[in-house]
Amino acid sequence: MFIVIEGIDGTGKSTQAKRLAEYLEAKGQTVVSSFEPTDGPWGTLLRNSAETGRLSPEEELETFIKDRREHVSKKIAPALAQGKIVILDRYYFSTMAYQGARGFDPTEIRKKNEAFAPVPDLLLILDLDLDKALSRIGGRGAGTNEFERRENLSRCREIFLSLASESFVRIIDTDKSPDEVTESIIAALPTSTCGQQ
Numbered sequence: 484m485f486i487v488i489e490g491i492d493g494t495g496k497s498t499q500a501k502r503l504a505e506y507l508e509a510k511g512q513t514v515v516s517s518f519e520p521t522d523g524p525w526g527t528l529l530r531n532s533a534e535t536g537r538l539s540p541e542e543e544l545e546t547f548i549k550d551r552r553e554h555v556s557k558k559i560a561p562a563l564a565q566g567k568i569v570i571l572d573r574y575y576f577s578t579m580a581y582q583g584a585r586g587f588d589p590t591e592i593r594k595k596n597e598a599f600a601p602v603p604d605l606l607l608i609l610d611l612d613l614d615k616a617l618s619r620i621g622g623r624g625a626g627t628n629e630f631e632r633r634e635n636l637s638r639c640r641e642i643f644l645s646l647a648s649e650s651f652v653r654i655i656d657t658d659k660s661p662d663e664v665t666e667s668i669i670a671a672l673p674t675s676t677c678g679q680q
């Protein structure tokens with residue numbers, strides 16, 4: 484089972500990825516949790532660019548893809564092959580959204596990624612009004628970074644929501660308490676993966 488959690492910054496992805504992993508582990512499942520950009524060399528370069536200034540659009544897109552290629556081959560594919568549940572905080576849908584917002588065609592980005600990256604079984608898109616998401620980011624105390632500009636996030640949200648009708652996608656409204664959001668996520672799990680009957 485491969486579960487991806489996506490959404491614009493501040494929607495609660497990290498909070499919910501951790502809670503979902505804890506829920507599944509408590510049910511006896513073996514879970515591998517990970518995130519993108521990774522903490523490898525390409526991911527670190529990208530995270531630093533959020534503070535020091537973004538790379539050129541082309542270089543940024545290529546660097547996210549290099550980071551993902553390494554992530555898929557070293558961590559995601561081996562864990563799935565061992566029958567583990569993989570939970571990712573961001574994946575190539577973020578590239579469609581954020582690099583799509585920078586001018587690339589989201590459909591082309593998807594094609595390029597699906598040539599090497601496995602498609603998840605379940606894509607949870609956490610959704611929240613832009614003002615509330617920005618206020619949650621502000622509440623973390625670190626201010627916003629170069630990826631978290633209002634106009635940018637507005638287009639990213641549109642691209643994420645454009646995926647809503649796909650069969651493996653569930654939109655999760657996160658304008659609720661963390662416990663209520665976790666309940667909605669558990670309700671979206673297939674019963675074979677400890678979802679509720």
Ligand SMILES: Nc1ncnc2c1ncn2[C@@H]1O[C@H](COP(=O)(O)OP(=O)(O)OP(=O)(O)O)[C@@H](O)[C@H]1O
Binds near residue numbers: 497622657659660664
């Ligand atoms: N349901 C919720 N209600 C209120 N605050 C929340 C909720 N979920 C998370 N938060 C808070 O909002 C902030 C952002 O949450 P979190 O880091 O999980 O979001 P994120 O989507 O992973 O953000 P980013 O993509 O920027 O890393 C944190 O301070 C977190 O404690």
Ligand SMILES: Cc1cn([C@H]2C[C@H](O)[C@@H](COP(=O)(O)O)O2)c(=O)[nH]c1=O
Binds near residue numbers: 572
């Ligand atoms: C995977 C991925 C991420 N991003 C952007 C989105 C975020 O603003 C930053 C850092 O991620 P975090 O979850 O907030 O720590 O990276 C992107 O632009 N393209 C991608 O493919």
